[in-house]
Amino acid sequence: MRLRLKGGRVLDPANGENGVATGSARDIEILDGRIVAPTDQRADAEYDLGGDVVMAGGIDLHSHIAGGKMNLARLLMQEDRRAYPEMPGNFCGCGGGRAVPTAHATGCRYAELGYTTVFEPAMVGSNARGAHLEMADIPNLDTGAYLVLGNDDFFQRLLAAGAGQEQVNAYVGWMIEATQAFAIKIVNPGGINAFKFNARKMDLDEANPHYGTTPRKVLTTLIRAVTELGLPHPIHLHGCNLGVPGNDETTLATIRAAEGRRLHLTHLQFHSYGTEGDKRFSSSAARIAELVNANPNISVDVGQVMFGQTVTASADYMSQYRNRGIASPKKSIGMDIELDAACGVVPFEYRDKSFVNALQWAIGLELFLLVEDPWRIFLTTDHPNGGPFTTYPHLIRLLMDRGFRNAQLATLNKAAQAHTLLGQITREYSLEEIAILTRAAPARILGLTDKGHLGAGAVADIAVHTEDADREAMFSRARFVFKNGRLIVKDGVVVELAQGTTHVARPDFDRSVETEMDRWFDAAVGLKAKHFRVADGELRGGAGPTILKCEGVVS
Amino acid sequence: MAEASTQTIHDVACGFCGLGCDDLTVEVEGRTVRARGDVCPEAARLLKRLDVADRPASVAGAPASFDEAAEAAQRILSEARAPLIGGLGADMAGAGALVDLAVRFGGVLDHYASEGLFRNYAAVQRTGWLASTLAEVRNRCDLLLVVGDDPSATWGRLFERFFPADPLFAGTPRKVVFIGGAPGEKAKGQLARADVLHIATTDLVAVLEALTGFTAGRIPPGASFGGVAVEALVALADGLRNAHYAVVTWNAAALADGDLVAERATALVDALNVTTRAGVFPLGGRDNIIGANQLMLWRLGYPLRTAVRGQVSVHDGSLYATDAALADADVLVWVSAFRPEPPPEFAGRIIALAHPETVFEKEPDVLIPVGTPGVDHAGTVFRMDSIVSLPLGALRVATLPSVAEAVRRIAEG
Amino acid sequence: MSGVSLKPRAAFEARVDLSGITPAVTCPLTLLELEGLPVPYGGKSVKLAELFFIEGAPEGVLLIEIGDVRLDGVGAGMQEGELIVDGVVGAWAGRGMGGGVLRISGDAGDFLGAELSGGRIELAGNAGAHAGGATSGSRRGMSGGVLKIGGSAGARAAERQRGGLIVIGGDAGEGLATDMIAGTASVGGAVGPLMGRGMKRGTIFTRTVPALPAGFIDTGEQELVALQLMARRVPELKAVIGESVRARRLVGDTLLGGQGEVLVPA
Amino acid sequence: MIRNGVEIRDNFAEAFPMVGTRLIVTADTPDWALTAGRVTTGFATSVIGCGCEAGIERVLGPEETPDGRPGVSLLIFAMDFKQLKTVVPLRLGQCILTCPTTACYAGVETGKRVPLAKTIRYFADGHQISKKIGDKRFWRLPVMEGEFVCDEDTGSVEGVGGGNILILARTRGAALRAAEAAAAAMGKVEGVILPFPGGVVRSGSKVGSKYKGLFASTNDAYCPTLRGTVPSQLTAETGSVMEIVIDGISFDAVAEATRVGILAVCDIGAEGGVVAIDAGNYGGNLGPFHFKLREIMGNEGGAA
Incomplete structure (x- = not known):
């Protein structure tokens, strides 16, 4: 099957091509799902792009799209589902919801925005099988999941016992393989575990009440593990003290704690709060952006807050328990899970007239605009925690259009306006920078060499947008989206469902750990390790994963 | 044909009651299957297979080929006005295929054991709750409150699994308080190392309310609640407050006031978590009901008891409950792969995807005997906590289609 | 058409969901548009005209003739206008209604007036379970408006009610006012068992002292100025209060810190 | 002439323009209604020194009052709305709430709302009971003598x-x-x-x-x-x-x-x-x- 996309302006920062800037259009050729060098052979189908902007399919490296906590959110927030019923022309009849859309709606809405790959950033090992089953039902998207590690009692015991790094590496490797994960996520390092022992807060150097371990130790040990195992994505860190005013110091200390090793700080917005001003809540975005700029080993995604109703879902039960009092509507679910992790689901409405919410919004945008290197910052709302991913086009316009941004700012809570630098920041993102944030950079930080670009050999995941000065309108509906070379979206509407794949990382590790894992699962967990393990054949309805083989320093 | 030799399979996972035991030992000899050693009576009964010929598919009582039966089923569904896809005793693949079927033909989806689930939803959907899972209970729970009747009649190994010999954190002895029914012999045996207390009452709701009051520091007026003296309640409330990790468990399906029990247990655990840690552990989960419900949530956005009507789904906990929906349905697709559960009385047409040993009061219009997940074919089922799922393996060569295969064939026609 | 009359072509063989088909929706439509309105019917969606004969009716009115026990969601979501049913209805009549008047001459199924927030429902016959209650997963039942039931109400009437007025002419079934949050209800006939559990606030008028859960406390007979105030301000309550200035007052559910009350006028 | x-x-x-409101005060007997009325409108001759000007407008028969008891209607005027919102709850709290058997109702339906029980309900320390019928809310405050019944607020006139x-x-x-x-x-x-x-x-x-x-x-x-x-x-x-x-x-x-x-x-x-x-x-x-x-x-x- 050969396709030809004719006369598009190609925006491919990974390969240094910017047809938008040069004004030159060219053809892109696809053969059997991959991009190939242009030929003059007859194509099975041709699409005349008429100068439209052609980019690689969008990649979201942090969006909660599957797993037990999302289903708990669906269960709890039936209001969301009822308010957003199936869309007209929804040919499979199973889509709905906005803050927590169904698997089908997730795949369709993302595709309509030009996204083709999305990573679930918080898969709990004991729920891995369920998360993979759910991901298999998401159409149109390639997926992958980060395994939540660091609060599990097995790991905490290793740390407390002073186990060597090799033991840790073997355990991490085993867990990655057993759960079919792509990367390691740490959520509130050690804090979730401490909450099970009734600790209500946990700072970077605070000791776990039972194990005596510190978040710093958890973090540095796991950073070393993923480095030595050769996992492509660095530790994906949801730090300590999420949402707590004054967590800026923790965040700065956390960046320093990495000591130059690669570390990804996720939803940084929720970790950039100072305690200045009479409301004891202020923006520390400038301080934090400065340190991020100075540390090329650090990458971040923002977790932008967008106003409106959403539901927050996190493994960080400690923080979510703290926030349950401000749930709106007033209900929430919490769960301690399997000596492994936990979860907390708290519905929330971000209000533009609220000082705190308005300032959160401004802090997120400050981070976007003050972190200088577009290759190290990623466009996220931490869907659905800061807001649903369907708000991305609006967010893009906020980044690209200063006038629009300042007009929005002027409508917010007055006190919050006085507490942010945002109005003075003149930076506007270019289209190329947006393409970096949403395609090229995520592919690079995830180690996906055949994604996020349009060079020969790349997977033919392609989004075509008609240029529009109103960037929100431009990015709200893709003119065409191709998934593996198949047309799935035309004029902003899904026209076909494609089955995606699931990316997993497969490191080498010392398999002698298996005996110990068997013993642990038998005695403590009450489940056989072999039943904990998810087999390749259990992914994607038997199709199995797309495996990224890791070349570690240990073997 | 070679003589069948006995094969012993260890670490067999069991998908029947929802507790998720996965350490069973099973002997297989050709088509014969039987559990060996420590196994609960329910698993022993449901795993047992004799070397008998499978019951054939049938249409209107007359034997038919699988294809003929599938075609007949499709004809019936095509003409159906209001199908009820009930029973829903299927593994994840089967449940997924059944949702596809509902999307295609319209109809109500419910599981035959959903009553308890929806009683719990009175609490979890309205206020949410703070819950726990099996491994946490095993290792942390130092005070377990069992509300209602002794659940070991339904979950034969519950207390064995809750209370391993050597928990990581909970000190000994661990305390178990039965509120309502007294523990039976089996429970007492499994709880030999624990401190067991029984508080009899006929009003569980009042007792839980009073406990919540005392726990929260209120002094409700009265000398006894639900027939339990204030002194006993105060002592128990103190015990709960002083526990490191208290867990409240109940089986809503067996409690007429299960919705209120769930709500009050939730309130009690909420009150406890202000100063210490605690969680609810609702019992349930038979025949992969939790898995089917999970699938419904991610596929349709609604739990069980949802109707698909012209490709738009809508949920209603009462109208689309099996009993109510039966009164409005003209076709019942009855699915029970885990056990020979007969369909409920129904005047309309019945398409049964049933365990081959099912005894029907009235021959279904179409019968397709299906294999059992974890016996005849592999499959996935969820445990009652909705977090952990188990891979079930095949114990013998399948001669019957799985639910997923049968449903796909019906859809293809 | 200025007003619309719907007459079922035959008894329904599956449930019909009329939610959202309110006078405000039907009255501005032409006959042709009305005929094509999609209506869920069993597992399908069909055109309104497949199920009903459609004719004119007085301005602003939606009239349903005969009715059907499988006719669900009548008046659901209604905000204005008048909807009259000359017969029986199924479940969810007046669900989430915010204004207007819904009159039903026959019986109603479960969840009559569930989550009603305004307007008026008058049912001549008996109501099913959960009258004025909360839908699956919702935290609160009826929050405003008036729900008048001429006959008896089934189990769990006024469950989670948080406002408005429910007047039950006949008996109330089991679990009346369970988890009631606020609002007022009155029962002209007998009250079933297990009423008032988890009641937070709100007032229930009854004619005799009902069986109440352990958390209720009898404060004895009280002289209450509010009785005659309510009897005068709320014509619907006149029947149960009469000329009384005294009432037995029972407060609960105190086990959960509740301050609801059952008033039994002397 | x-x-x-x-x-x-x-x-x-x-x-001069003043803003005013009307309260309906009832009691078990005409005497106590009148007493409440007199006390509430006492020391209210001139805004110059009293903050408001008030008086008994009329004595009401039982058939004329919301609760069927004898009553009085009072008018209270102040120079601006802010002042009215201050003086009315003060007088309500000191003179009507305290007076045996009284109840107090809104005497004006329209205009900006002047708080009545909306303000003084907290006297009941959490035991106050609110009733809302239609758009009208009233409160019942447990007091030693029984219950003080009072509308949430009243309207005002220019x-x-x-x-x-x-x-x-x-x-x-x-x-x-x-x-x-x-x-x-x-x-x-x-x-x-x-x-x-x-x-x-x-x-x-x-x-x-x-x-x-x-x-x-x-x-x-x-x-x-x-x-x-x-x-x-x-x-x-x-x-x-x-x-x-x-x-x-x-x-x-x-x-x-x-x-x-x-x-x-x-x-x-x-x-x-x-x-x-x-x-x-x-x-x-x-x-x-x-x-x-x-x-x-x-x-x-x-x-x-």
């Missing part, structure tokens, strides 16, 4: 304050009798109160004072003992002057009270010692409402 020997001078009363008539008579006794008759007649008019003691003020005032900080001082032009020493409005035969001040919920109500007051005074007539009827004003530049005596009397003025 002369009626029954009484001169109705060609003058006008000058009045009314008129400072309408007046001056009764000029030969003797103090004649002036007082005429004033009593006028007050009795004016008190029957709906929508007005006469905030001064018994409806009558003997110390009418003019604007300003020789003393710094005093806004008003004795109306020397009408003081008989100063006749001749200051520019006087009094003829030689006038020995005493009484004033009746009128606050009302509308211009028309005040005009009507003025009319019936003048008629009552004229009925007593010259034979009863009345000389003339006059009115107080500040030259017409300060208050927007002018009640022209002769215009109000119109053809009832009688022969010249």
